[in-house]
């Protein structure tokens with residue numbers, strides 16, 4: 328760390344034990360609506376965190392802030408010990424510029440509820456696009472990576488198909504492969520099975536279980552799939568009105584919730600048959 | 602009045618020459634309209650410059666082609682040919698229309714596509730070039746095709762700045778020979794000879810791309 332650092336630009340100490348993600352008094356407003364209200368939390372490297380909470384509690388907004396699809400209103404986000412929502416200019420922090428964000432967000436991947444595959448490209452092209460044009464891999468290297476990842480998600484035989492020829496579940500597995508092809512340190516998953524027919528959900532969750540078991544990617548996962556959350560995550564954060572209402576290991580949150588808000592939320596999820 | 606086949610044969614080469622000018626005006630003008638319109642549609646999304654470009658294009662779109670042609674022809678130095686002025690004015694005029702078509706195509710690309718591109722950190726050039734524009738243009742190909750025919754039908758207006766295309770050629774022959782029946786009929790047939798196949802081709806494109 329440069330000696331000229333002022334306290335305002337201080338970041339967690341480098342080296343082992345430093346959190347991967349830190350939200351520091353993050354406020355996010357859309358007009359008059361305060362979605363995140365002085366939110367503080369951190370995520371360790373390799374940790375898998377599930378975000379739950381009622382609709383409108385700000386779960387998606389948290390992921391979108393990390394993916395730089397939204398900007399913080401107040402407070403700051405650090406990633407890998409470096410300012411993320413902000414950048415250093417001289418001795419203080421200023422809101423991150425577009426080019427700074429472009430560089431920093433490379434270590435983060437996101438899978439969307441609606442897949443968002445590029446329909447004008449084959450599955451292969453979808454997966455190699457960013458490795459070739461962002462990471463600078465050769466076509467050969469990128470193709471190798473794509474084939475490997477598509478095998479991992481069980482779609483090796485669909486590599487030359489177009490997204491429109493695939494089922495929703497298959498499209499979502501391609502989207503997972505596409506995100507992983509960038510070798511992200513952090514993977515953001517926003518209700519990735521919510522848009523799927525029930526019979527296709529299991530296939531996508533199996534792929535994610537496998538990713539969780541075989542990699543040390545930090546995962547932030549918004550989901551209503553409680554069994555999956557229990558199997559995969561180290562920690563569950565229960566959100567309500569832009570703040571963390573309760574957090575703990577999945578067994579505790581699901582079996583022995585302490586907060587009334589958590590209890591009633593879990594009850595409503597079960598009633599709705601998620 | 603009866604149809605004079607000998608006269609018809611005599612004037613046909615001149616009329617074909619006129620048709621050739623019409624086709625050149627249309628094709629070159631169309632290429633200008635397609636490329637300039639695309640550039641305008643993209644630049645329109647840039648801050649400050651966008652609204653200015655949009656204002657200029659709105660002005661062009663809402664004033665008559667004929668007035669623009671006469672105005673520009675009067676302004677440019679005489680070394681610049683009427684054909685050049687005509688083709689550029691025609692192309693720029695229609696760029697104002699194609700820009701709107703492209704814009705609707707760009708706006709039709711789902712927000713999720715931009716977000717996915719951003720989540721993959723793709724550079725702006727790839728986001729536009731490989732993702733947004735291919736999807737946008739595909740959707741508007743039929744609408745763009747219709748402007749090809751519209752431009753073809755507007756070329757006679759350039760008569761006003763002495764561009765001698767098909768209709769002007771027919772007028773000249775008619776006036777010189779005092780025979781309008783054959784000349785104008787033939788000119789009309791030649792217009793049809795080009796526009797009907799073009800229309801069929803465009804319908805085909807439309808069906809092909811509308812399906813996707």
Ligand SMILES: Nc1ncnc2c1ncn2[C@@H]1O[C@H](COP(=O)(O)OP(=O)(O)OP(=O)(O)O)[C@@H](O)[C@H]1O
Nearest residue numbers: 357358360362380381382383384385386387388389
């Ligand atoms: N771009 C935006 N403009 C205005 N309001 C927004 C915008 N994005 C989100 N919001 C609002 O912010 C609030 C939080 O939204 P968010 O999507 O983060 O909730 P969520 O916890 O993901 O809910 P859900 O479970 O329904 O997905 C909602 O009230 C939403 O309407």
Ligand SMILES: [Mg+2]
Nearest residue numbers: 386387388549
């Ligand atoms: Mg959400």
